[in-house]
Amino acid sequence: MxxxxxxxxxxxxxxxxxxxxxxxxxxxxxxxxxxxxxxxxxxxxxxxxxxxxxxxxxxxxxxxxxxxxxxxxxxxxxxxxxxxxxGQLVLWSSQTGVVDGKAAVLNELASGQRSGKMALADPKLAPYGAAAMQVMNKLGLTSRLRPHWVTGENMGQTFQFVKTGNATLGFVALSQVLVDGKISTGSAWVVPAHLHDxxxxxxxxxxxxxxxxxxxxxxxxxxxxxxxxxxxxxxxxx
CATH class of the missing domain: 3.40.190.10 (Periplasmic binding protein-like II)
Known part of the structure; x- marks a missing residue:
């Protein structure tokens, strides 16, 4: 043309x-x-x-x-x-060894065994943030994890919080951490589809x-x- x-x-x-x-x-x-x-x-x-x-x-x-x-x-x-x-939701840390295949780190944060911040996108603005809320609700961890939250305006900002280490881990889109079909850095848990809409x-x-x-x-x-x-x-x- x-x-x-x-x-x-x-x-x-x-x-x-x-x-x-x-x-x-x-x-x-x-x-x-x-x-x-x-x-x-x-x-x-x-x-x-x-x-x-x-x-x-x-x-x-x-x-x-x-x-x-x-x-x-x-x-x-x-x-x-x-x-x-x-889309697919993933719990991701830029550090290796933080997130395992069962996301035990969420329980560790909720119980006080681990310190640190957890990033998620604003659930009122970003559907991935709303999905993260559904995951925490289904796991029964929302109220205990809330003190650890750092909220991004969108998924780009949420990803940056985790990438730069301002948050120890966070709920991001799988697409943001995937390179050549593999999670390129850090540690991650691909959230099972049944835990959110x-x-x-x-x-x-x-x-x-x-x-x-x-x-x-x-x-x-x-x-x-x-x-x-x-x-x-x-x-x-x-």
Whole structure:
């Protein structure tokens, strides 16, 4: 596609999906000529910004509820929401030997046997934070772990808390710690799916961009084999 025909779309992307979307955006521009301008952050904040007129054309949320709400409120194109990825939650420490395969460290923190901070994303803004809350509730540890919490505004900030050592461990997205299909550093517990609701991440085309060729093209591109290969390589399911 020639440069004359190229268009641009502003895309709001859930922070947990940063790495795969950066790669997808490069391939998208190469394959279509269109450009995706990416903003990363918390789904809850993007919802508020869209309600207030932010010029996004596509939202890649960290849940399925926010796109559904935007459709119900008339801000999304009817029938355009679809699940582009299903996320996986992981309890991760940048240090080796902290987190084992049964997450005994959570009990150690809760009982006072271990000191340190535990990071999670704001459950009111970030679906991965809400999933972390469900895990702690099911394990019966929420009230005893609460004094150890350090709360990130989104998954990017939450990951940084753990990566820099400001938190000993934290609940992050598997995609944030996966390199070439393996958890690259530190120690981790991939949270069993039965401990929280599925993290279905939906995309929705927003009405402000329903006539924007780049927005239409990106909406379609996310379901191509090329995009899905990147998504799968970063630890997401469908």
């Amino acid at each position: 020639g440069a004359v025909q190229a268009d641009e779309v502003q895309v709001a992307v859930a922070a947990n999906f940063t790495a795969p979307m950066q790669k997808i955006a490069v391939a998208f521009e190469k394959d279509t000529g269109h450009k995706a301008v990416l903003s990363f952050g918390a789904t809850g904040k993007f919802y508020a910004q869209i309600r207030n007129g932010a010029p996004f054309g596509v939202l890649l949320a960290a849940d399925d509820e926010t796109p559904a709400r935007l459709l119900k409120e008339g801000m999304g194109v009817a029938g355009s929401a679809f699940t582009y990825a299903v 599925p993290i279905r991440q939906d995309a929705v085309l927003l009405k402000t961009a329903q006539t924007n060729p780049a927005a239409q093209a990106l909406w379609q591109y996310l379901r191509t084999d090329a995009a899905r290969a990147v998504i799968r390589a970063h630890g997401y399911q469908f």
